[in-house]
Amino acid sequence: xxxxxxxxxxxxxxxxxxxxxxxxxxxxxxxxxxxxxxxxxxxxxxxxxxxxxxxxxxxxxxxxxxxxxxxxxxxxxxxxxxxxxxxxxxxxxxxxxxxxxxxxxxxxxxxxxxxxxxxxxxxxxxxxxxxxxxxxxxxxxxxxxxxxxxxxxxxxxxxxxxxxxxxxxxxxxxxxxxxxxxxxxxxxxxxxxxxxxxxxxxxxxxxxxxxxxxxxxxxxxxxxxxxxxxxxxxxxxxxxxxxxxxxxxxxxxxxxxxxxxxxxxxxxxxxxxxxxxxxxxxxxxxxxxxxxxxxxxxxxxxx
Amino acid sequence: xxxxxxxxxxxxxxxxxxxxxxxxxxxxxxxxxxxxxxxxxxxxxxxxxxxxxxxxxxxxxxxxxxxxxxxxxxxxxxxxxxxxxxxxxxxxxxxxxxxxxxxxxxxxxxxxxxxxxxxxxxxxxxxxxxxxxxxxxxxxxxxxxxxxxxxxxxxxxxxxxxxxxxxxxxxxxxxxxxxxxxxxxxxxxxxxxxxxxxxxxxxxxxxxxxxxxxxxxxxxxxxxxxxxxxxxxxxxxxxxxxxxxxxxxxxxxxxxxxxxxxxxxxxxxxxxxxxxxxxx
Numbered sequence: 001x002x003x004x005x006x007x008x009x010x011x012x013x014x015x016x017x018x019x020x021x022x023x024x025x026x027x028x029x030x031x032x033x034x035x036x037x038x039x040x041x042x043x044x045x046x047x048x049x050x051x052x053x054x055x056x057x058x059x060x061x062x063x064x065x066x067x068x069x070x071x072x073x074x075x076x077x078x079x080x081x082x083x084x085x086x087x088x089x090x091x092x093x094x095x096x097x098x099x100x101x102x103x104x105x106x107x108x109x110x111x112x113x114x115x116x117x118x119x120x121x122x123x124x125x126x127x128x129x130x131x132x133x134x135x136x137x138x139x140x141x142x143x144x145x146x147x148x149x150x151x152x153x154x155x156x157x158x159x160x161x162x163x164x165x166x167x168x169x170x171x172x173x174x175x176x177x178x179x180x181x182x183x184x185x186x187x188x189x190x191x192x193x194x195x196x197x198x199x200x201x202x203x204x205x206x207x208x209x210x211x212x213x214x215x216x217x218x219x220x221x222x223x224x225x226x227x228x229x230x231x232x233x234x235x236x237x238x239x240x241x242x243x244x245x246x247x248x249x250x251x252x253x254x255x256x257x258x259x260x261x262x263x264x265x266x267x268x269x270x271x272x273x274x275x276x277x278x279x280x281x282x283x284x285x286x287x288x289x290x291x292x293x294x295x296x297x298x299x300x301x302x303x
Numbered sequence: 304x305x306x307x308x309x310x311x312x313x314x315x316x317x318x319x320x321x322x323x324x325x326x327x328x329x330x331x332x333x334x335x336x337x338x339x340x341x342x343x344x345x346x347x348x349x350x351x352x353x354x355x356x357x358x359x360x361x362x363x364x365x366x367x368x369x370x371x372x373x374x375x376x377x378x379x380x381x382x383x384x385x386x387x388x389x390x391x392x393x394x395x396x397x398x399x400x401x402x403x404x405x406x407x408x409x410x411x412x413x414x415x416x417x418x419x420x421x422x423x424x425x426x427x428x429x430x431x432x433x434x435x436x437x438x439x440x441x442x443x444x445x446x447x448x449x450x451x452x453x454x455x456x457x458x459x460x461x462x463x464x465x466x467x468x469x470x471x472x473x474x475x476x477x478x479x480x481x482x483x484x485x486x487x488x489x490x491x492x493x494x495x496x497x498x499x500x501x502x503x504x505x506x507x508x509x510x511x512x513x514x515x516x517x518x519x520x521x522x523x524x525x526x527x528x529x530x531x532x533x534x535x536x537x538x539x540x541x542x543x544x545x546x547x548x549x550x551x552x553x554x555x556x557x558x559x560x561x562x563x564x565x566x567x568x569x570x571x572x573x574x575x576x577x578x579x580x581x582x583x
Contacts, residue, residue: 051398051399054414057414073423074419074421074422144315147537149553150537151546152317152553153314171310174314176315232401239515257406268413275409290397
């Protein structure tokens with residue numbers, strides 16, 4: 001109800017700025033009338049500009065010569081494009097940060113996926129009250145702000161001697177990936193028809209066989225989705241590594257960006273080159289796996 | 304299930320209990336924490352800065368919702384359609400999804416630089432104001448940058464939900480002579496109700512966790528203008544080395560997060576019931 005009221009001003013504003021009073025809402029649904037797509041297209045291009053302008057700015061600035069940065073037109077492509085900034089960043093230990101990010105991300109994703117698949121399977125197949133309770137606890141975890149746990153984590157991990165190790169980042173990252181991962185996997189595994197389980201049971205399959213030969217192959221796409229999603233989260237994580245690591249050679253990429261910003265404070269092109277470099281690997285993953293990511297995310301949260 | 308439970312308890316739930324414990328100690332992060340009773344709680348709850356941080360956080364939550372929800376609904380519903388180039392557009396729309404907060408903050412910091420930023424491209428001095436250095440505007444700039452980052456994610460949810468609305472509803476309403484505005488408000492929005500609740504819950508609880516982007520953009524400044532609660536906690540704890548006081552803020556953060564989540568879940572259950580009764 002509330003949202004309907006909040007919707008109207010924006011929708012009205014849109015109507016005022018577009019020539020025909022056509023909500024883009026339904027334009028695609030009934031595929032009649034070509035002009036509607038044009039209207040929708042105009043709105044789409046405007047939002048596209050909002051998204052792409054910062055990206056474009058970052059890319060062209062990163063290939064601008066440092067000296068030219070202060071005199072250039074901020075949106076014009078550089079007269080003499082250069083990759084010097086990229087070379088500088090690569091020479092400033094970028095490889096180490098990249099490797100650390102890779103280790104942290106891969107180990108978090110692998111452990112989370114295995115552990116959550118087992119948990120989700122148990123939650124779907126078990127009728128025990130306790131199991132329901134644990135599921136509710138996981139769901140409650142969705143509402144816990146990660147921030148609130150960094151101080152105790154700093155305390156505990158310091159005590160057990162894990163402070164300033166990559167494991168200090170991995171362990172809590174796994175814990176905070178569990179709720180959403182379990183939620184998505186449970187929603188997915190629930191849709192596997194019960195008869196499949198029954199018929200395999202009759203054939204004498206045990207729990208592990210069921211899990212390995214039935215659940216695992218059937219939930220492959222959901223597993224891919226949660227893996228990509230978690231990878232994204234961990235790869236971009238900032239606070240945990242900020243608080244739980246200290247040495248330069250334990251730093252991950254987002255922190256390295258932050259360091260670069262300090263180190264290159266007067267060299268904006270270099271800072272932005274580091275931003276671009278940090279994006280490239282995940283951009284490749286995104287382009288390869290976008291469909292998968294979108295499909296699974298919506299299955300989990302769109303309910 | 305046990306491994307997941309163990310990990311979750313050890314690194315998510317038990318820390319909350321420890322946070323509560325630490326909130327009754329004075330601790331500088333180097334020496335051992337020392338019990339000091341409710342001193343931290345008293346000093347936090349009588350400090351106007353705490354309420355300032357809460358007020359900023361509240362503004363961030365409300366304004367973020369007001370900006371992001373309508374935008375996400377419109378974009379999500381639009382890209383759920385079958386326009387030409389839609390696939391390409393959608394891929395580009397979702398670019399901010401993959402960028403780290405640190406990257407986004409650094410990009411916008413350069414972009415908004417009063418001397419060399421993008422404001423100069425248009426030759427309007429109004430645009431090249433020191434947005435992030437302004438007591439008045441900094442918070443709103445931060446909220447807009449956050450919107451830039453998160454609208455794509457919520458659009459994604461609405462896109463999926465809008466795709467699930469049966470096309471027959473639109474055909475039926477067209478026969479009844481409903482215009483497109485009418486269709487949007489009478490069919491699309493009501494059908495998206497559950498998604499609005501889900502997305503709002505994620506958005507509002509998520510608002511409590513904005514840390515990195517604000518940290519990199521403004522470090523809470525100028526002055527205290529953007530020192531929202533999570534940032535206040537970090538700066539109190541790790542910059543001012545007062546982890547006891549910071550733990551109080553952490554506990555407050557958890558309480559608010561859980562309270563909001565529970566309230567919204569109640570609300571969503573209520574909504575679902577009414578929508579069933581109305582028969583949509």
